[in-house]
Amino acid sequence: MKPIWRLSLEAERLGRGELVSPLAVEGPRDTQEIIKSFNRMNERITRTVDYQIGLLRSLAHDLKGPLAGIQRLVGSVGPDNARNQIEAHLTRVQNNINSIMSFSRAVMRDGDFEPIDLALLLDVVIEERCELGDLAQMADAEPVIVTCRVNAIQRCLFNLLENACKYGGAAHATVSKDGGEAVITVDDNGPGIPEDELEHVFQPFARLATDVPGSGLGLAIVKTIVADQGGSIRLLNRPKGGLRAELRLPLYRED
Incomplete structure (x- = not known):
């Protein structure tokens, strides 16, 4: 029963969001198949979460450059009311980008x-x-x-x-x-x-x-x-x- 006990413990850790290493495949044949399935599931979940976090970080990073360029050009735009409206919209976009970056940092398993x-x-x-x-x-x-x-x-x-x-x-x-x-x-x-x-x-x-x-x-x-x-x-x-x-x-x- 030792492999089953270890599998139960690691499943609980995975459910809490901890990083879990692949389990050693041991025990009776049926138990080995269950452990193999668990290892595959663990790998897929970890890979999916890492991909989503990386995607968010890349998106926010890629948007910051063009946005900074636009903000530098705002000063040459007139009249004042148009410039103020552009600055307001840019500020809102910048706040959203900052929030996305905060979101990606917050959910990273670091x-x-x-x-x-x-x-x-x-x-x-x-x-x-x-x-x-x-x-x-x-x-x-x-x-x-x-x-x-x-x-x-x-x-x-x-x-x-x-x-x-x-x-x-x-x-x-x-x-x-x-x-x-x-x-x-x-x-x-x-x-x-x-x-x-x-x-x-x-x-x-x-x-x-x-x-x-x-x-x-x-x-x-x-x-x-x-x-x-x-x-x-x-x-x-x-x-x-x-x-x-x-x-x-x-x-x-x-x-």
Whole structure:
């Protein structure tokens, strides 16, 4: 049963988004075939994710050069109203490119999984948002340990808190445990989101509030990172008003 036990362990690691080396093909014939199938699946998934990330990075990089050239020529364009409109459009394109680059960096598997106290990590992000002038707070919490790529999850928390403050006026966060999962909730005081749009807002470049600056990639980054690390994210309208973002990650466990 040792090959089966090792296969189960590595499948769990793959599901959390960790890089998994090919398993040694051993054991009875049926077990060997299962291990071969797992190795092929692991290779395809890794290759696909690496390709998609590389494509995003290349796209953003290739667009920056021509855009910089256009921006240098704007000064020679007149009259002023036309130049101002061009500059506004270029700024929007530049912001989108920066967001794409941030997205590609955020989802890169360039960090090792390590245990971290989510309560402590959230407290750090809360302080950062407050230093930026946002109204953000968290309830007292006991240590909640998960294994994750710390920088990526910190980016998720930053995005969720930023959205709550930007669209809902303030953010109130909690950290708790639910069975084998860590649960972070971020509540705001905003108008919420129509029920039929709760999933749509996770799509890249999806935006509901066009009068607020943004690229529409914040929640897409969160969704991608959380799924890559074996977790889940959902949005719920609170009964008494406002929106709740609920992020779940597997609790740390000794392998």
